[in-house]
Amino acid sequence: MDDCVARATSSADGELELGPDAALLVLTGAGVSAESGLPTYRGSGGLWRSHAFERLASPEGFQADPALVWRFYSERRDAALKARPNAGHRALADVERRLGERFLLVTQNVDGLHRRAGSERLIEIHGRLLGTRCSGCNRPESPDETAYAEGEVPRCEQCDSALRPAVVWFGEALDPAHLEAVDDFLDRWRGGQLVFLAAGTSGAVWPAAGLVDLARSRGAETWLVNAERADNAGRFHHVRRGPSGTLLPELLGRRPS
Ligand code: BV8
Numbered sequence: 001m002d003d004c005v006a007r008a009t010s011s012a013d014g015e016l017e018l019g020p021d022a023a024l025l026v027l028t029g030a031g032v033s034a035e036s037g038l039p040t041y042r043g044s045g046g047l048w049r050s051h052a053f054e055r056l057a058s059p060e061g062f063q064a065d066p067a068l069v070w071r072f073y074s075e076r077r078d079a080a081l082k083a084r085p086n087a088g089h090r091a092l093a094d095v096e097r098r099l100g101e102r103f104l105l106v107t108q109n110v111d112g113l114h115r116r117a118g119s120e121r122l123i124e125i126h127g128r129l130l131g132t133r134c135s136g137c138n139r140p141e142s143p144d145e146t147a148y149a150e151g152e153v154p155r156c157e158q159c160d161s162a163l164r165p166a167v168v169w170f171g172e173a174l175d176p177a178h179l180e181a182v183d184d185f186l187d188r189w190r191g192g193q194l195v196f197l198a199a200g201t202s203g204a205v206w207p208a209a210g211l212v213d214l215a216r217s218r219g220a221e222t223w224l225v226n227a228e229r230a231d232n233a234g235r236f237h238h239v240r241r242g243p244s245g246t247l248l249p250e251l252l253g254r255r256p257s
Pocket residue numbers: 028029030031032034035040041042043054057108109110126127167168169170171172173174199200201202203204205206207208225226227228229230242243244245
């Protein structure tokens with residue numbers, strides 16, 4: 001029965017209470033970066049210049065019009081570089097320092113703001129906007145903050161194929177090592193006070209949207225912090241509606257009484 005929560009983590013007033021041996025797995029989405037001024041996918045109706053996001057963020061979309069896709073990512077690079085981590089990002093970096101190896105942050109965000117907030121126990125399952133790799137050969141990924149000019153498509157110095165942003169596109173598999181690391185973390189801390197916290201995500205994209213069920217299957221108590229109703233909200237034990245920049249410091253700032 002997956003709902004047999006190992007050990008309750010909510011205090012009398014229903015607030016999250018991380019006990020001395022608590023282990024915390026966090027999943028974040030675009031909503032956590034909204035208060036840093038970055039548009040969410042849902043918020044912008046999933047469109048960019050009237051192009052569906054899933055189309056631009058796909059191998060087929062890149063094949064069809066690499067210059068258009070690079071313009072899309074170049075604009076997002078500019079915005080990400082101008083943005084600053086907010087109180088939600090900082091609250092997660094703080095609780096990481098408190099929990100150490102009993103903490104793991106999995107993000108769907110490619111904007112790099114968690115890393116800039118000081119998060120280290122971090123898995124960017126959908127890749128990095130500020131990285132580039134080759135669409136044709138195994139040239140190692142390189143950091144790249146370049147916003148390419150309209151019409152420009154950078155080429156690989158090794159094989160002359162088009163370079164592409166180091167993100168995971170729709171229809172592309174996530175790195176199995178990342179999914180394994182999540183599994184290992186849940187296995188390692190099951191049986192203790194295991195908490196899964198999702199923040200700023202609509203639960204629309206898979207396999208990330210299924211992490212709540214994976215965590216429940218390991219006895220985790222599950223929390224969602226989101227401004228609006230999420231597609232998978234019903235899978236969580238506790239749901240807090242509101243801005244993550246306010247609710248995450250509140251929820252994670254509490255010390256066991
Ligand atoms: C794969 C990188 C297979 C690129 C991204 C099962 C069922 C149905 C479909 C599928 C399925 N399994 C697979 C699929 C297909 C697909 C998928 O999920 N499609 C969806 C659209 C139905 N998944 C894939 O293709 C995945 N790959 O399955 O490969 C495979 C296997 C083996 C071999 C080959 C192939 C790959 C998915 C990853 C795609 N890449 N990003 C880029 O960014 O350009 S996904 C991208 O969109 C983001 O990374 C993120 O994951 C997603 C957006 O979701 P959110 O982050 O949740 O953002 P959203 O805007 O939706 O919601 C924000 C929320 O925040 C809102 O609810 C809002 O209310 C809230 N909010 C706003 N402000 C605040 C706030 N909350 C708190 N505070 C605030 N201030």
